[in-house]
Amino acid sequence: MIPAVAKATDAPYGKTCPGGFNDRTPETPDNQAHSISTGMTDTKRVLLIISGGIAAYKSLTLIRRLKERGIAVRCVLSVAATKFVTPLTVGALSGDKVYTDLFSLTDEQAMGHIRLSREADLVVVAPASADLLAKAANGLADDLASTILLATDKPVLVAPSMNVEMWEHPATQRNLATLAADGVRQVGPERGDLACGELGAGRVAEPDHILSSIEALLEDTSTSLRSVRTLVTSGPTQEPIDPVRYLGNYSSGKQGHAIAQALVSLGAEVTLVTGPTKEPDPPNARVIHIQTAEEMLAACLKTLPVDVAVCAAAVSDWRASVQANQKMKRSGNIQHIELVENPDILGRLSAAQLNRPTLVVGFAAETESVVENAKKKRLAKGCDWIIANDVSHETGVFGGTHNRVHVIDEAGVENWPSASKVTIAGRLAARIASEIAHKSIDA
Numbered sequence: 491m492i493p494a495v496a497k498a499t500d501a502p503y504g505k506t507c508p509g510g511f512n513d514r515t516p517e518t519p520d521n522q523a524h525s526i527s528t529g530m531t532d533t534k535r536v537l538l539i540i541s542g543g544i545a546a547y548k549s550l551t552l553i554r555r556l557k558e559r560g561i562a563v564r565c566v567l568s569v570a571a572t573k574f575v576t577p578l579t580v581g582a583l584s585g586d587k588v589y590t591d592l593f594s595l596t597d598e599q600a601m602g603h604i605r606l607s608r609e610a611d612l613v614v615v616a617p618a619s620a621d622l623l624a625k626a627a628n629g630l631a632d633d634l635a636s637t638i639l640l641a642t643d644k645p646v647l648v649a650p651s652m653n654v655e656m657w658e659h660p661a662t663q664r665n666l667a668t669l670a671a672d673g674v675r676q677v678g679p680e681r682g683d684l685a686c687g688e689l690g691a692g693r694v695a696e697p698d699h700i701l702s703s704i705e706a707l708l709e710d711t712s713t714s715l716r717s718v719r720t721l722v723t724s725g726p727t728q729e730p731i732d733p734v735r736y737l738g739n740y741s742s743g744k745q746g747h748a749i750a751q752a753l754v755s756l757g758a759e760v761t762l763v764t765g766p767t768k769e770p771d772p773p774n775a776r777v778i779h780i781q782t783a784e785e786m787l788a789a790c791l792k793t794l795p796v797d798v799a800v801c802a803a804a805v806s807d808w809r810a811s812v813q814a815n816q817k818m819k820r821s822g823n824i825q826h827i828e829l830v831e832n833p834d835i836l837g838r839l840s841a842a843q844l845n846r847p848t849l850v851v852g853f854a855a856e857t858e859s860v861v862e863n864a865k866k867k868r869l870a871k872g873c874d875w876i877i878a879n880d881v882s883h884e885t886g887v888f889g890g891t892h893n894r895v896h897v898i899d900e901a902g903v904e905n906w907p908s909a910s911k912v913t914i915a916g917r918l919a920a921r922i923a924s925e926i927a928h929k930s931i932d933a
C-alpha cells in the first residue's frame with residue numbers, strides 16, 4: 491500500500507505542493523503552515539496514462555475534473571500521446587511533472603518507473619489506444635506507459651478509444667477479455683460519431699463518466715464489489731398488440747445501464763436484463779435482451795441466485811390479453827383492447843422464498859407525491875431500498891441524461907441532488923458496496 495504519510499524527501503519527482511501528488515494531507519487552516527505533516531491522509535492519487543489517440547484532448551478535461559474533486563493526478567504520456575497533447579499543457583493542468591521517457595537518467599536514478607507505478611491509489615489509462623491495450627494484455631514493457639502497467643500493484647482502469655473497426659477487431663476484443671480476466675476495469679467506449687468520420691462504438695467515455703468510475707474505484711476497499719453477483723434490469727418493456735404495434739413507455743435505459751456499468755467498475759459480476767434501448771451493452775457485463783415483462787421475469791428468475799438485484803427497468807404494468815396474429819386493420823371493428831396485469835418482477839424478487847437476493851433495490855417512477863408514493867411502494871413490494879424519481883414530462887428524466895432521486899430505506903429518506911445519471915449510478919454502486927460490506931461483517 492501507499493505509505494500513509496509522504497515526506498518531502500519521499501518525493502523524487504516534480505513538486506511537492508499542498509494538495510499535490512505527494513501530499514496526502516488536505517489543506518486546512520490548521521495545517522497550512524505544515525502541509526507535509528502527519529495527519530489525515532484523505533487525498534487520493536491517480537496516475538493518469540495518456541496514450542496516443544485523437545481523444546487525448548479529453549484527458550485535459552478529466553485532469554481538471556479530478557483536481558476539482560480534490561484528487562491528485564500525475565500524468566504519463568506515451569511518445570505517441572505527445573503528438574496529440576503537449577507535456578506543457580498536461581503539466582500546467584496537473585500541477586506536477588509529466589513523464590514520457592522510460593530511459594530518463596534523472597528519474598531512473600530512483601527506479602522511477604517502479605515508483606510511478608506504486609505511488610498512486612489507482613492507475614487510469616485514458617484514452618487507452620488499441621496499441622497500449624495490446625501491449626498490456628501481452629505483458630509487453632517497451633516504453634514507460636506499458637512498463638508501468640506491468641509493474642503496478644494498484645487497480646487499473648482503462649478507457650478505450652479508437653476507430654470502430656479497430657474496436658470490433660477480434661484482436662482488440664481478445665486483448666480486453668484478457669485484461670478483464672487480469673482484473674483490469676474498463677469504462678466505455680461509447681457509441682457515436684467518431685473523429686475518423688465513422689459511426690459506431692469506440693468513442694472514449696465522457697470525462698464525467700470516467701470520473702465516476704474513478705471515484706467508485708477510489709472508495710475504500712471495503713466498498714469493492716469484487717465477485718458479488720448482481721442483477722440489473724433496465725429499459726422499457728414492449729408488450730405486443732399485433733405484429734406491428736406494442737404498448738410501451740419512454741424509458742431510455744440510461745439509468746439502468748449506467749448502474750450496471752458502475753457495478754462492473756467496482757468489480758461486481760453483473761447480469762443486465764434489458765428491454766429494447768439504444769444504449770450500448772456495458773462492457774464486461776452479461777447482457778440478456780428481452781422484449782416483454784414476462785420475458786424479463788423469466789430471465790431474472792433464471793439468473794438467481796444473486797447477491798444484489800437492482801430493478802431499474804420501467805416494466806409495463808399491463809399487456810394486451812390477446813395478441814392479434816395479423817396486423818389489425820383500421821376498418822376492423824375494434825371495440826377495445828383488453829389489458830391484463832403483467833407480473834410484478836420487483837415484488838417477485840423481493841418475496842422469493844428461495845434465493846432472495848441479500849439486497850433488493852427497486853425504482854419508483856412517479857409523477858406526483860413522489861416520496862410518499864415511493865415509500866408505500868417499498869413496503870408493498872417488500873424490497874430493501876426504493877430509488878424514487880420524478881418522471882413528469884417537464885423533468886426530462888425519461889430519456890434525459892440527468893436525474894434527481896430520493897433513496898428510501900428502512901432508516902428514512904436521502905434526497906440526492908440533481909446529477910448526471912452516470913454520477914447517480916456511481917453513488918448508488920458505492921452505497922450498495924458499503925451495504926454489502928456491512929452485511930457480510932454482520933453475518
Ligand SMILES: Cc1cc2nc3c(=O)[nH]c(=O)nc-3n(C[C@H](O)[C@H](O)[C@H](O)COP(=O)(O)O)c2cc1C
Pocket residue numbers: 540541542543544545568569570571618619620621622623651652653656
Ligand atoms: C491522427 C491519428 C489518430 C489516431 N487515433 C487513434 C485512436 O483514437 N485510437 C487508437 O487506438 N489509435 C489511434 N492512432 C494510432 C496510434 O497513435 C498508434 O497506434 C500509436 O502507436 C499508439 O501509441 P501508444 O499506444 O504508445 O500511445 C491514431 C493515429 C493517428 C496518426
